[in-house]
Each structure stands twice: as structure tokens, then as C-alpha cells.
Amino acid sequence: MAWGTHVWNGGISHPGWRFRESSGLPDGNYISADENHKFGFRGKPFTELQLLRIVEGCAKEMNQKRTTGILPLDVERAFDRVWRKGLIYKMAKTGISKKMCQLIDSCICKRTFSVKVENYGQRTEAQKLECRKERDIPRTSNTTLALFADDTALMSSSWRKEHVRRNLQLAADELQKWFIKWKVKVNATKSQAILIGRKCDRIVGNINLGGANNIRYLGVVLDTRLTWRQHMTTAINKAKASTAMLHPLLNRRSQMSVRNKLLLIKSVIRPAMTYPSTVWGYAAKTYLRQLQATENKLLRMAIDAPWFVRNTQIYRDLKWEPLRDFLQRKAASTFEKAENHPFVELRNAVDYSPEDAGPRKKRPRHQMAQQGNR
Known part of the structure; x- marks a missing residue:
């Protein structure tokens, strides 16, 4: 463990603990290699690369006369509130020691403020905890998951728009179960899907595909024809x-x-x-x-x-x-x-x-x- 100074219960601890690999929260790239859908909270966070991955995929499918559906999900106050018991459960399930779980639990529920020493502070550890929370997010076949911090999007491509709607609906249902289980609230009014490629009519269903002429994801406005x-x-x-x-x-x-x-x-x-x-x-x-x-x-x-x-x-x-x-x-x-x-997925794109x-x-x-x- 490295040394820093933190304040809990109104008093300064003798030097505070900072998470290292020994505690189960490694420094640097603390996202596993198989999480190719997650571009935030890593050694090289770059929103433009996530957007490039999405647009390259949509343009490639358009060249093949296929339709791509994108469903962005707006998570309400992702970093303002956290379900403490659920987070501690996930940390214990992923192999973090009991002492470290108790320390983080005490830090979350009792800390009033903290002191940053050199490059050590609260922000880095909060990012690691957020990665732990999203590690078991469900992924379904025939859909692509794109994550950057709390910005989530689902993508699916097919020759037929009905297949796109079905694939996105199945993926959205699985994500909804995960959101309910871990008490994550999604703003449904701001989560509107779009079809990129062929000209499509409005589809009646739980997901309103084709109803939006453009959507916004990571600060970029995507339209139906790019x-x-x-x-x-x-x-x-x-x-x-x-x-x-x-x-x-x-x-x-x-x-x-x-x-x-x-x-x-x-x-x-x-x-x-x-x-x-x-x-x-x-x-x-x-x-x-x-x-x-x-x-x-x-x-x-x-x-x-x-x-x-x-x-x-x-x-x-x-x-x-x-x-x-x-x-x-x-x-x-x-x-x-x-x-x-x-x-690998970005390199191939x-x-x-x-x-x-x-x-x-x-x-x-x-x-x-x-x-x-x-």
C-alpha cells in the first residue's frame, strides 16, 4: 500500500491507506482486458475513440446495406449516489479482502471530507469502485455494448429492421433487470433509439426505433444517414x-x-x-x-x-x-x-x-x- 492522508470522522488517520494490487484494486489500467466495450476510467480515457468505434461500425454496415440501431441510455445521477451495500457485496465477490471492504464502507458512510497528497486522492479510487460496480453488466449476443463512464449505449445491426428492434429489446430487457437489481435509475424519457442506414418507419414496441431523427451520445449528434x-x-x-x-x-x-x-x-x-x-x-x-x-x-x-x-x-x-x-x-x-x-475491437474497426x-x-x-x- 502507498501512503496518503485521509480524514474520517473529523480526524486525520495515521497515514491513510491507498489501494494497490495487494488490496484487489490495481493501479493504472484497472479494467480487465476482455472489457472492450468500456472506454472510461482506464489508463488512456479518450471519448473520441469510443465515438470512432461506434461511427466506424455504423458506416461499415451502411456500406453493406444493413441497418444499425443505437439506443443510448441516460443514467440519472450515476456518480452522485451509490448503493453502498451492493457495492461492498460486489467488492467481496471479486476477491477484495474483508478489511479493505470494511475500510471502504467506513469511508463511504462516515467520511466528511478528505485531503489530497501529491497525486493520491479520492478520485482515482472512486473510478476503480465504479469499474467494479459495472464489471458484471450483462452483454447479449447480436448487440454491441458501448460504455464511457456512465454513458451507456446499445448497438445492433441486421438486414431487417425487425431484427434490430428485437435484438435491442432483448438487450434492453437484460439491462433493465440489472439496473433494478443494483438500484440504478435510468431516465426513460431521454433514452430514445435511432435507426442508421435505411429509411425506416416508426416501429411500435417498447423501444421507439425510427422515431428520432437524431440522438446525442457523448456530446455528438448522430443522424439517420450520418x-x-x-x-x-x-x-x-x-x-x-x-x-x-x-x-x-x-x-x-x-x-x-x-x-x-x-x-x-x-x-x-x-x-x-x-x-x-x-x-x-x-x-x-x-x-x-x-x-x-x-x-x-x-x-x-x-x-x-x-x-x-x-x-x-x-x-x-x-x-x-x-x-x-x-x-x-x-x-x-x-x-x-x-x-x-x-x-482489439477498436483496432479492427x-x-x-x-x-x-x-x-x-x-x-x-x-x-x-x-x-x-x-
């Missing part, structure tokens, strides 16, 4: 909202230096507008031009550029990387991480060339092949 039209609109609105908040600093009459203005744009507005660009970077040029135009207006306002100055000259004078070049560079970096990721994707529907890797055409 055109990214709605997400682009959302991204532009985010950029406009951020610009409005920072307008006193970025306007033409602001006394802030150009260097600091560009730093604000690069660190605040551009990340909000381009998240997660690797997933939608292959969208139609029309939508990408709209993003570029939004950024161009922002740059021109920041430097008070006259109307006759070209955007290319602004890029050259400011040494500013155009948005398209930035998206392609970021996509290359993300695909490199995906190719070297420990998850990105193991293709743009020529293999097929003419019917593009896939995210197409944006790298289009670099010379833009």
Missing part, C-alpha cells in the same frame, strides 16, 4: 455562443493583444467547435466550409481586418493553420492512437483503407485520403 448536418449546426452554435461570451475580449476595439486573442480562439472556441473532428471530418464539403467561414469571421474580428484582405493572407500573416489542415492532422493522430490501442470502404457511404478515414483534393 450526414452530420445537425451536428454541424450544433457546433456552429457552440462557436457563436463562445464568441458572444468572449466578445468583450475579442472585438475589434478590444485592447487585448492579437497574440492573446488568437490564444483564446485556439484554446476555447476551436476545441468546442471541432469536437470530435475525427468522427465527422469526412462530412460534405458544404458543412466544412460553414465551419471554416465561422472561424474566418472570428479571425477577422479579432485582428480588425479590412474587407479587402483575403483569408489566405490572414492565415499567412498570422501563421494560422486552416481548419481543414487542422482536422486532417488531428485525424491522423487519432487514427494512429486507435491503431495502437490495446482494444479502423483497419481498412479508404478504397475498401465502398462507394455507397464514406467512412472517417476518407478525410485523410481527401487531403490532396482540398
Whole structure:
């Protein structure tokens, strides 16, 4: 065990305990190798990789003229409340010592506050406990489970939409039993499924497939044809909202230096507008031009550029990387991480060339092949 300082019952313990492998809660990658569906709470948490896994799967099925159904589940207050007895039971069942279970139980029910020493603190241990809680989450055949922290989604693909509905319904029923057993509450009003691929009518059943034109998962808006039209609109609105908040600093009459203005744009507005660009970077040029135009207006306002100055000259004078070049560079970096990721399923999802994707529907890797055409 490593040493830290924690406070229980209003007093500081003589040095507090921190979990190590000897206590059954290993450091670092504390998720088992077979949990390829879980991308949160691990050594390299990266929401964009989970989204890339989902979008690659949907685009691949569309190329094969198959339909994919996605059902995101909204868990209410996943980290605000925890069923203490259920958590202790799972810890004991997975081989954690009795003393450690008693220590954690005392920490959960009696601790009033804690002290963080160096890199040791409460957050890391809470993540490990959350992984223990979700380790036995049910997985069914013909469905894919996607987890990132408390964001849960079910996926299923088939030639027939009825099979998709049935597979998702069976998986949702199993998850519902697990949620009830471990007292996890799901907001049913925000859990609406969508069909990606063929044009489908509304399906009557416990799951409303085809009723939604788009859904939101991990901050990304997915539509029925993966055109990214709605997400682009959302991204532009985010950029406009951020610009409005920072307008006193970025306007033409602001006394802030150009260097600091560009730093604000690069660190605040551009990340909000381009998240997660690797997933939608292959969208139609029309939508990408709209993003570029939004950024161009922002740059021109920041430097008070006259109307006759070209955007290319602004890029050259400011040494500013155009948005398209930035998206392609970021996509290359993300695909490199995906190719070297420990998850076999993710590596297989990105193991293709743009020529293999097929003419019917593009896939995210197409944006790298289009670099010379833009």
C-alpha cells in the first residue's frame, strides 16, 4: 500500500491507506482486458475513440446495406449516489479482502471530507469502485455494448429492421433487470433509439426505433444517414455562443493583444467547435466550409481586418493553420492512437483503407485520403 492522508470522522488517520494490487484494486489500467466495450476510467480515457468505434461500425454496415440501431441510455445521477451495500457485496465477490471492504464502507458512510497528497486522492479510487460496480453488466449476443463512464449505449445491426428492434429489446430487457437489481435509475424519457442506414418507419414496441431523427451520445449528434448536418449546426452554435461570451475580449476595439486573442480562439472556441473532428471530418464539403467561414469571421474580428484582405493572407500573416489542415492532422493522430490501442475491437474497426470502404457511404478515414483534393 502507498501512503496518503485521509480524514474520517473529523480526524486525520495515521497515514491513510491507498489501494494497490495487494488490496484487489490495481493501479493504472484497472479494467480487465476482455472489457472492450468500456472506454472510461482506464489508463488512456479518450471519448473520441469510443465515438470512432461506434461511427466506424455504423458506416461499415451502411456500406453493406444493413441497418444499425443505437439506443443510448441516460443514467440519472450515476456518480452522485451509490448503493453502498451492493457495492461492498460486489467488492467481496471479486476477491477484495474483508478489511479493505470494511475500510471502504467506513469511508463511504462516515467520511466528511478528505485531503489530497501529491497525486493520491479520492478520485482515482472512486473510478476503480465504479469499474467494479459495472464489471458484471450483462452483454447479449447480436448487440454491441458501448460504455464511457456512465454513458451507456446499445448497438445492433441486421438486414431487417425487425431484427434490430428485437435484438435491442432483448438487450434492453437484460439491462433493465440489472439496473433494478443494483438500484440504478435510468431516465426513460431521454433514452430514445435511432435507426442508421435505411429509411425506416416508426416501429411500435417498447423501444421507439425510427422515431428520432437524431440522438446525442457523448456530446455528438448522430443522424439517420450520418450526414452530420445537425451536428454541424450544433457546433456552429457552440462557436457563436463562445464568441458572444468572449466578445468583450475579442472585438475589434478590444485592447487585448492579437497574440492573446488568437490564444483564446485556439484554446476555447476551436476545441468546442471541432469536437470530435475525427468522427465527422469526412462530412460534405458544404458543412466544412460553414465551419471554416465561422472561424474566418472570428479571425477577422479579432485582428480588425479590412474587407479587402483575403483569408489566405490572414492565415499567412498570422501563421494560422486552416481548419481543414487542422482536422486532417488531428485525424491522423487519432487514427494512429486507435491503431495502437490495446482494444482489439477498436483496432479492427479502423483497419481498412479508404478504397475498401465502398462507394455507397464514406467512412472517417476518407478525410485523410481527401487531403490532396482540398
